[in-house]
Each structure stands twice: as structure tokens, then as C-alpha cells.
Amino acid sequence: MPGLDHVKQSVRADADLCVKCGLCLPHCPTYALTGREAESPRGRIALLQHLAEQQDDLSDPSLATAVDHCLSCRACESVCPARVPYGRLFDNGQTLLASRAPQRLSRLRLRGGLLHRPRLRLGLLRLLWLLQRIGLLRALQRALRNRSPGRWLQRLPRLRWPRDPRHEAAGTHCDVAIFSGCLGDSADHEAVGALRRLLDAAGYHCAVPRGQGCCGALEAHGGDAEAAESALAHSAPAFTGARYIVPVASGCAAWVADATAASPTAAPPLRAQLTSAWELLAARASSLSWVQTAERVAVWTACTQRNRLRDDAAMLALLEQVPGATVQRLPAGMRCCGAAGMHFLDEMQRADTLVAPIVDALAEHPPAMLLCANVGCRLHIDAALRRAGLAIPVRHPAEWLAERLQDSVVG
Incomplete structure (x- = not known):
């Protein structure tokens, strides 16, 4: 690990690239929320x-x-004319903050203890x-409604019995290995199977494969x-x-892509084979056949998918292949x-304000389902829809597609 x-x-070098033009400001959700330069x-x-x-402590x-x-939506990074690597700058900045305030790391490691202990998490x-x-x-x-645990519990979806989706031995030779992430046994379990x-x-x-665990994005x-x-x-x-290695959640995929690109020695198997499931499926789209449906589904593309991975076009093209379906992408302008990550639990009021335009748009023209490829976004939006009294299922796109598969003919 770098000292x-x-x-x-790295922070100084990346920050020096910023020319203070302000072209990023209209794209920043927190600036739109507060209007504050900071x-x-x-x-x-x-x-x-x-x-x-x-050099002094954080005062x-x-x-x-x-x-x-x-x-860390990185919308600013996607429009920056100076190509400031804001994602890396943010993560390194958090490392500096943690070095000045050790209690930050203590809280983070308490949470990480749950993510990295599958038996405790399953229990x-x-x-x-x-x-x-x-x-x-x-x-x-x-x-507990006036305390953090109570507010967290209010955001829990209807749980299914958690099951470990990992079956094959570590190191299994295969075309595609799925990175199931720390929620692959619970909130993302159905998505893993569908993918x-x-x-x-x-x-x-x-x-x-067995032997895999949490990707480490929240710690990063x-x-x-x-x-x-x-x-x-x-x-x-x-x-x-x-x-090939394909993460189920776009948040995991973005962090693994960043980490393996930044360090030539970091996790060689991940660095060499990481790719997008949507691009792999698009490459063999002619092998897939679909059941006719008259459903209208809405799609929310997570920031990690839209601004870092940029594989949303391949995903949307695949969704639009289902005959008879109407696929409505919610405006990225939202x-x-x-x-x-954990923002929707740590900063609930701000998170609820940010999700409100999405809820309003779905309430105006309710779809049969909302599809999103990132587990955190799904949990947050699902909770917001339930609070608004809207019975709109929120699922991973792979789940919707897998349920509409006909027998495939592989060429």
C-alpha cells in the first residue's frame, strides 16, 4: 500500500490539474442541492x-x-475538460482525512467487520x-424510530432467505466468473442467479467461485x-x-476497475479479466431469444455505470431486444x-431529497418495474417508493431479462 x-x-498533483473553470458545477448533485462552493x-x-x-491535525x-x-458520482469527471481524475482524488482525500481523525477508520472497520464476515452477516x-x-x-x-438503527431498519426491503450463491471451487477454469460481492447472498442473490x-x-x-468476498469499495x-x-x-x-470476470453490482465493478488500473501489482487475475456482463451478452445477442411482453419498464442507470463503466448503452440495447416491451430510461439530468455507498444511511435527509425527483417521475407514469444494476441504488429507491406508497418493484436488469428468456440457440 502506498505511504x-x-x-x-497524488492529491496535490491531481488537484493541480483543476483549472477552476466551473464547467462541472451544473452537473454536481450536491452543489445543486446547496449552492455552496464547498x-x-x-x-x-x-x-x-x-x-x-x-501538517497539523484536522481542526x-x-x-x-x-x-x-x-x-462520488463522478459526473464532474465525465465533463471535465482538464480530465481531473476526481474519483481517485476523492478516495485519496478520504485517506488523508482518516489519517488525521482515526475515529473515522474505527467506524468504517466496525461496518467492514460485518461485510467481511459472511457467517456473521448471514446470521x-x-x-x-x-x-x-x-x-x-x-x-x-x-x-428505535428516533435512532439510526431504527431508520436503517425502515429502509430494509422484504428479505428473502439468504443463500450463498458461490458453488464452484476457487480457481475454476471457465469463460465467465461472476463476482457476487458481499450482498450476493442476500439483496443481490436473485441477480447473481439471473446473470x-x-x-x-x-x-x-x-x-x-468460492473463496471470493467483499470487493472493498466501501473501505476505499x-x-x-x-x-x-x-x-x-x-x-x-x-x-x-x-x-472474464463480471461483477453483478456496478458499484463493485467501478471500484475494482479503478483499483486494478491504478496499480500494476494489484490482484492480477482481476486486472487482466475484468469486463462488463452487458458487453459480453451484447456480443452474443443473436444467440438469445425472448418471450413477447407488453410491459413498460423504467431504467435507472447508476452513476458508477453511467460515469465510470459506461456500459449502459450495451445494457439498454439488450433490454430493448425484448419484443413488445417499452423500455424508458429515466433522464440522467436527475x-x-x-x-x-452508505450515504443513504448516513445522510438520510439529503439522500431522500436527492431521490425525490426519481420518485416523482415514477409516480407520474408508473412502470411495471424499475430496473437498476447497482444494489445500493435499488435498496435506496425501493425504500423511497415504499414510503411514497408506490408498489413498483425495483430489480436488477438481469432478473427481468432472465425471466423473459426463451430457449437459446448458440451458434
């Missing part, structure tokens, strides 16, 4: 530049707040499943670079022998939904 001096040097990309770059040049809490409010999820089924979860929500069915139908030999974006790199290193051997 702190290297991180400071809550704009340009303002945050200046704050991080100052932080990299100071102004407003600096950390302004940086923490960033959604907790199964307990929550049971509490939902017997009706005690609502009473618990009411009892596998699609890839199998397209003629790929597909596997979900929270300032614990060491833990994030350790998570990748832990998972990498599981994918040895795979021709900016970020506000999920942003």
Missing part, C-alpha cells in the same frame, strides 16, 4: 489540496463534512428475515485504502483460470439518486 506521503503527492467539485478539490499541504470539521457529502440477515416474518421488525422499528442464466444461455461457461471510498486493497487481494485467487 501517506505518496497519497499527499459542496462543488471545484470547492472540494481546493479543500483537499489544502489538506494535503497542511475544521466543516472540511470533513463537505468532503463526506460528496456522492444477522436470517434473524432479520425471521423478525419480518413474525411481525416483530415493525415493533422494533417503532421503538448466470443469461450468460449460460448466450453460450458462455459460467461459474460463481471511506479512506481505508489498506483494507480495500486487502479485500481485493483476498478475493483475487478465486478468479484464477477465468477468461443526477445521482443519493444512495452512494
Whole structure:
């Protein structure tokens, strides 16, 4: 892992690229929310530049707040004429903040302990499943409604019994290995199975290897670079022998792509084979046949997919192949939904304000379903729709597609 001096040097070099033109401001969701310069990309770059040049402890809490409010949506990066690598700058800035305020790392590692301990996570999820089924979860929500745990519980979807989707031995030789992520056994379980069915139908030999774990994205974006790199290193051997590796969640895919591109020595199997499931499926689209449907579905493209991976066009083209279906992409002008990793749990009021335009648009013309390829966005939008009284299912695009597959003829 690079030392702190290297991180400071990287922050200064990246910040120096910013020419302060302000072209990013209209695209920044937090600047649109507050109108404050400190809550704009340009303002945050200046704050991080100052932080990299100071040697004293973090004395102004407003600096950390302004940086923490960033959604890391990277819309600014996609329009920047100077090509400032804002995603890397943000993550390195969080590392600097954590070095000045160790309690930040303590909170992050407490959460990470759950993500990186699958048995503990499964046990907790199964307990929550049971509490939902017997009706005690609502009473618990009411009892804790004025505390963070109660508000978190209110955002839980209707849980299914958590099951481990990983079956093949680590290092299985296959065409495509699915990176299921830390929620592949729960919130993304159906998506993992659906993606596998699609890839199998397209003629790929597909596997979900054992030995993989959390990708480390939350740690990376929270300032614990060491833990994030350790998570990748832990998972990498599981994918040895795979021709391609496809993460289910776009948030995982974006972080793994960033990490492996930044370091020539980081997780070699991931660096060499990481690709987009949508592009693999698009390459064999003629092998897939679909059941006719008259459904109208809406699509929300997550920021990581739209601004970093840029594979949304391939996904939309595949969705539009389903005969009779009407596929409506929600306008990107709505900016970020506000999920942003743990932001929708840590900054609930701000996140609810950011998701409101999406809820309003869906309420005006309710679709049969909303599709989104990132698990955090789905959980956040689903909770917002339920609070608004809108019974619109929110699912991974792979789930909708897999349910509309006919027998495939592989050429």
C-alpha cells in the first residue's frame, strides 16, 4: 500500500490539474442541492489540496463534512475538460482525512467487520428475515424510530432467505466468473442467479467461485485504502483460470476497475479479466431469444455505470431486444439518486431529497418495474417508493431479462 506521503503527492498533483473553470458545477448533485462552493467539485478539490499541504491535525470539521457529502458520482469527471481524475482524488482525500481523525477508520472497520464476515452477516440477515416474518421488525422499528438503527431498519426491503450463491471451487477454469460481492447472498442473490442464466444461455461457461468476498469499495471510498486493497487481494485467487470476470453490482465493478488500473501489482487475475456482463451478452445477442411482453419498464442507470463503466448503452440495447416491451430510461439530468455507498444511511435527509425527483417521475407514469444494476441504488429507491406508497418493484436488469428468456440457440 502506498505511504501517506505518496497519497499527499497524488492529491496535490491531481488537484493541480483543476483549472477552476466551473464547467462541472451544473452537473454536481450536491452543489445543486446547496449552492455552496464547498459542496462543488471545484470547492472540494481546493479543500483537499489544502489538506494535503497542511501538517497539523484536522481542526475544521466543516472540511470533513463537505468532503463526506460528496456522492462520488463522478459526473464532474465525465465533463471535465482538464480530465481531473476526481474519483481517485476523492478516495485519496478520504485517506488523508482518516489519517488525521482515526475515529473515522474505527467506524468504517466496525461496518467492514460485518461485510467481511459472511457467517456473521448471514446470521444477522436470517434473524432479520425471521423478525419480518413474525411481525416483530415493525415493533422494533417503532421503538428505535428516533435512532439510526431504527431508520436503517425502515429502509430494509422484504428479505428473502439468504443463500450463498458461490458453488464452484476457487480457481475454476471457465469463460465467465461472476463476482457476487458481499450482498450476493442476500439483496443481490436473485441477480447473481439471473446473470448466470443469461450468460449460460448466450453460450458462455459460467461459474460463481468460492473463496471470493467483499470487493472493498466501501473501505476505499471511506479512506481505508489498506483494507480495500486487502479485500481485493483476498478475493483475487478465486478468479484464477477465468477468461472474464463480471461483477453483478456496478458499484463493485467501478471500484475494482479503478483499483486494478491504478496499480500494476494489484490482484492480477482481476486486472487482466475484468469486463462488463452487458458487453459480453451484447456480443452474443443473436444467440438469445425472448418471450413477447407488453410491459413498460423504467431504467435507472447508476452513476458508477453511467460515469465510470459506461456500459449502459450495451445494457439498454439488450433490454430493448425484448419484443413488445417499452423500455424508458429515466433522464440522467436527475443526477445521482443519493444512495452512494452508505450515504443513504448516513445522510438520510439529503439522500431522500436527492431521490425525490426519481420518485416523482415514477409516480407520474408508473412502470411495471424499475430496473437498476447497482444494489445500493435499488435498496435506496425501493425504500423511497415504499414510503411514497408506490408498489413498483425495483430489480436488477438481469432478473427481468432472465425471466423473459426463451430457449437459446448458440451458434
